[in-house]
Each structure stands twice: as structure tokens, then as C-alpha cells.
Amino acid sequence: MVLDDLGSSLRGTLDKLQGKTTLSEDDVEEIVKEIQRSLLSADVDVDLVMELSDSIRERALREEPPAGTTARDHVLKIVYEEMVGLVGESTDLPLKEQTIVLAGLQGSGKTTSAAKMAWWFSKKGLRPAVVQTDTFRPGAYEQAREMAERAEVDFYGDPDNDDPVDIARKGLAETEDADVHIVDTAGRHALEEELIEELEEIEDAVDPDRNLLVLDAAIGQGAKEQAERFDDAVGIDGVVITKLDGTAKGGGALAAVDQTDSSIAFLGTGEEVGDIERFEASGFISRLLGMGDLKQLSERVERAMAETQEEEDWDPEDLMKGEFTLRDMRKQMNAMNRMGPLDQVLDMIPGLGGGIKDQLPDDAMDMTQERLRDFEVIMDSMTEAELENPRAIGQSQIERIARGSGKEEETVRELLEQHKMMNRMMKQFQGMGDGDMQRMMKQMQGGGGGGGLGGMGPFGD
Numbered sequence: 001m002v003l004d005d006l007g008s009s010l011r012g013t014l015d016k017l018q019g020k021t022t023l024s025e026d027d028v029e030e031i032v033k034e035i036q037r038s039l040l041s042a043d044v045d046v047d048l049v050m051e052l053s054d055s056i057r058e059r060a061l062r063e064e065p066p067a068g069t070t071a072r073d074h075v076l077k078i079v080y081e082e083m084v085g086l087v088g089e090s091t092d093l094p095l096k097e098q099t100i101v102l103a104g105l106q107g108s109g110k111t112t113s114a115a116k117m118a119w120w121f122s123k124k125g126l127r128p129a130v131v132q133t134d135t136f137r138p139g140a141y142e143q144a145r146e147m148a149e150r151a152e153v154d155f156y157g158d159p160d161n162d163d164p165v166d167i168a169r170k171g172l173a174e175t176e177d178a179d180v181h182i183v184d185t186a187g188r189h190a191l192e193e194e195l196i197e198e199l200e201e202i203e204d205a206v207d208p209d210r211n212l213l214v215l216d217a218a219i220g221q222g223a224k225e226q227a228e229r230f231d232d233a234v235g236i237d238g239v240v241i242t243k244l245d246g247t248a249k250g251g252g253a254l255a256a257v258d259q260t261d262s263s264i265a266f267l268g269t270g271e272e273v274g275d276i277e278r279f280e281a282s283g284f285i286s287r288l289l290g291m292g293d294l295k296q297l298s299e300r301v302e303r304a305m306a307e308t309q310e311e312e313d314w315d316p317e318d319l320m321k322g323e324f325t326l327r328d329m330r331k332q333m334n335a336m337n338r339m340g341p342l343d344q345v346l347d348m349i350p351g352l353g354g355g356i357k358d359q360l361p362d363d364a365m366d367m368t369q370e371r372l373r374d375f376e377v378i379m380d381s382m383t384e385a386e387l388e389n390p391r392a393i394g395q396s397q398i399e400r401i402a403r404g405s406g407k408e409e410e411t412v413r414e415l416l417e418q419h420k421m422m423n424r425m426m427k428q429f430q431g432m433g434d435g436d437m438q439r440m441m442k443q444m445q446g447g448g449g450g451g452g453l454g455g456m457g458p459f460g461d
């Protein structure tokens with residue numbers, strides 16, 4: 001995500017506090033300045049940034065770090081807590097029957113978000129329907145219909161009816177078998193009376209459980225005014241921030257959340273129906289501050305490692321030294337698999353950005369369950385010597401292993417290729433010297449015991 005790059009200087013400032021047990025006013029001021037810089041460049045409203053700075057300043061100087069906590073961890077914890085206060089928890093959306101109306105200006109991403117949300121609810125086992133009431137924009141009907149089809153959800157719209165309220169009413173009746181109704185409304189280029197009136201009428205007709213305001217992540221100062229108007233008209237319960245995959249930073253939408261005293265419900269991260277994430281405060285904050293998704297990563301890493309360590313007596317530290325064997329690879333694959341897809345894990349490593357990911361072959365990301373199972377079966381047919389020294393495996397062994405495992409020779413070769421690739425990757429990491437990357441990789445492989453992300457403050461606890 002784009003938000004990743006912002007906080008390297010913040011990290012630098014925090015690193016300077018390493019080893020200190022108390023904070024001076026100057027220390028706190030420097031940190032506050034860096035946070036302000038990160039947030040302002042992520043488009044967060046100035047007033048919000050100032051309020052946040054005051055609370056951080058006040059708490060960092062007043063509160064004593066608990067025994068055993070470094071000044072750095074202490075201040076990180078305060079920053080984190082204050083940021084959670086700012087962005088809030090995600091909008092409460094019970095997984096049950098409900099009607100949701102989407103409001104927003106033209107092009108903010110309502111139609112796309114309607115289909116994405118329907119897709120999301122369907123993955124949660126519900127039966128959603130999209131009701132398309134946009135009679136204003138030519139093409140909206142067709143776009144909504146196609147997207148609902150791709151999301152494989154029920155759909156109602158009527159290109160021959162120019163009364164949105166009538167469409168909304170009929171839509172709910174026609175899709176009564178569905179349990180979640182998502183009503184997409186028309187947008188306008190700007191806030192206009194007509195738009196607000198239409199929305200109010202639709203709201204009256206469908207009596208929704210939630211009204212969500214859809215905002216483009218690129219929205220800046222306009223967020224507050226828009227939020228206020230929509231909130232006055234229908235009451236806004238939550239915000240959907242779209243296009244976070246683009247160049248926008250997303251912080252502008254926080255003003256809307258603050259203005260409407262609501263919360264963020266979903267994040268849109270692309271144009272496909274699956275490109276949606278339920279909002280999660282800690283991840284969003286880590287990204288706003290450019291610090292990677294520390295909390296989530298540390299939790300995943302710890303969980304995966306605990307399981308791996310339980311399974312076998314295996315010292316992952318060895319990975320950073322000697323030869324990377326097939327046996328190591330099997331452990332690695334299992335651990336990765338528990339943490340989630342490799343590309344997502346890499347996304348969460350602070351400071352890594354897209355860099356290293358782009359250098360990896362596509363195959364590295366393709367660690368599906370099925371592939372993993374095939375590889376496991378194949379490895380079961382190998383001898384101890386082959387597992388220790390896969391380089392020595394020749395054609396005749398490949399044939400034997402394929403026969404023994406009941407898999408194609410091609411799959412055996414793929415496994416060997418995958419090993420070679422991972423071996424190269426490990427060598428690269430081994431050669432990276434000190435710094436976050438090597439520490440992180442060690443942690444990912446389980447080194448360092450129960451401390452999680454060592455030196456990364458409250459997120460690792």
C-alpha cells in the first residue's frame with residue numbers, strides 16, 4: 001500500500017530512543033513533529049493532527065513508563081493508543097439480515113463498493129442482494145449488474161424506470177430472499193439539493209439499518225463538508241474509503257469519521273469485487289504512520305511459530321547460517337502457510353514497501369494449500385540424503401520419487417525449482433546485514449523466542 005513509505009523518519013526518531021529509560025521534552029517534541037509530518041502528508045485534517053499531538057505530548061511527559069519498559073516502547077504505546085482513539089474501531093456490522101444504503105458523490109466508488117460488500121457478505125455465508133437505484137448516470141445500471149454478476153450475488157435494477165425511490169422499493173420486494181440488502185444510490189458531481197432530497201426519499205422508503213458514506217481516499221479538505229451534509233440528511237453510521245490502492249493516502253477520510261462521529265467500515269483496494277477489506281484500526285494506523293502492519297504481523301508470526309515449534313524440535317536460527325535443505329523448506333512452507341500468503345506477509349513488514357516483493361518471482365507467492373500438499377507427499381518419498389542434499393537429485397531419482405509419490409515428474413521438478421528459489425532468497429536475506437529485514441526474517445522463522453517482534457514496542461507484546 002502507498003501509505004507504507006511515510007514513516008521511515010518516524011522509525012528513525014524512535015530508534016534514537018533505544019536504550020533510554022526516560023523521555024525529555026525535546027525527545028517528545030521530535031516524535032510529535034514526525035507524527036505530524038506523517039499524518040499531514042497522509043492528508044489527515046490539521047485540527048485532528050493538532051488535537052492528537054497535544055494528547056501525545058501530555059501523556060508522554062506525564063505518564064511514567066511501567067517498570068521494565070523502555071522509553072521508546074512507552075511512547076510507541078501512547079502514540080498507538082491515541083491513534084486508535086482517532087481512527088476508532090470499525091463500524092459494527094452484525095452478520096445478519098440488514099439493509100445498507102450507500103451514499104456519496106459521483107465517482108467515489110459506490111457502485112463498485114456495493115458489489116464488493118455484497119461479495120464480502122456472501123463470503124461470510126449470507127445471501128446479499130444489490131439494489132441499483134442510480135437513474136442519473138447512464139451506464140450505472142449496466143455496471144452494477146455486471147459487478148453483481150461477478151460477485152455472484154442477487155441483483156435488482158430497472159433501466160426503464162426513472163424513479164429511484166420506486167426502484168428501491170421494488171428492489172427490496174423483488175430480492176426478498178436475500179438477507180443483506182445493499183442499496184446503491186446516485187451521485188452528483190457536487191453536493192446538490194437534488195442529490196440530498198433523493199437520498200432522503202430513498203432512506204424513507206427502505207428504512208435502512210446503516211447508511212454508509214463512500215469516500216475516495218484522495219479526498220482532502222472536502223471530506224468534512226460532505227460528511228456534514230450527508231449526516232444532517234440521513235445520518236451516517238460509517239465510512240467506506242475507496243481507492244486505497246491508488247496514489248492517495250486515505251487520511252482525509254478521517255475528518256469525515258470525526259465529523260459524523262462514526263467509524264470506518266470497509267476499505268476498497270482495487271477494481272475487482274474481491275478488492276475489499278474490513279477496516280481494522282491497528283493495521284490502518286500502522287500504515288498511516290508508515291510502520292507496516294506491526295500488530296497483525298506480530299500476532300501472525302507468533303501464532304505460526306508457536307505451532308511450528310510445538311511440532312518439532314527445530315532450530316530456525318540455523319536457517320540464517322548454513323545450507324537451506326528441503327527439510328528447512330518444508331518447515332518454512334508450513335510456517336508461511338499458517339501466516340497467510342507470502343505477499344501479504346511481506347506487505348506487513350515495516351519499511352519493506354514493494355521493493356523486495358517486486359524482485360521475487362511470481363512463483364514465490366504461489367504457495368497454495370494444494371501445492372503445499374503435493375510437495376509434502378513428494379518429500380515423503382525422498383530419502384534422508386535427498387532431503388539433506390536436493391542438489392544431488394538427478395533424473396533417475398526424480399522418476400523414482402514421482403512413482404513413489406504418485407505425482408508427476410513435473411511437480412517433483414517444480415518442488416526442486418522452488419527449493420532453489422527459496423535457497424537464493426535465504427542467501428539474499430542472510431547477506432543483508434543488520435537492520436529490520438534480517439531481524440524480521442529471523443523472527444518469521446521463529447528465532448528470538450516468545451518476544452515477538454523484538455524491539456518493536458507494544459505491537460510485539
Ligand SMILES: Nc1nc2c(ncn2[C@@H]2O[C@H](COP(=O)(O)OP(=O)(O)OP(=O)(O)O)[C@@H](O)[C@H]2O)c(=O)[nH]1
Nearest residue numbers: 106107108109110111112137187242243268269270
Ligand atoms: N483502483 C480502484 N478503483 C476503484 C475503487 N473503487 C472504485 N473504483 C473505480 O472508481 C470509478 C468510480 O467508481 P463507481 O463505483 O462507478 O463510482 P460511483 O460512486 O458508483 O459513481 P456514480 O454512480 O456515478 O455516483 C470506477 O472506475 C471504479 O472502477 C478502488 O477501491 N480502487
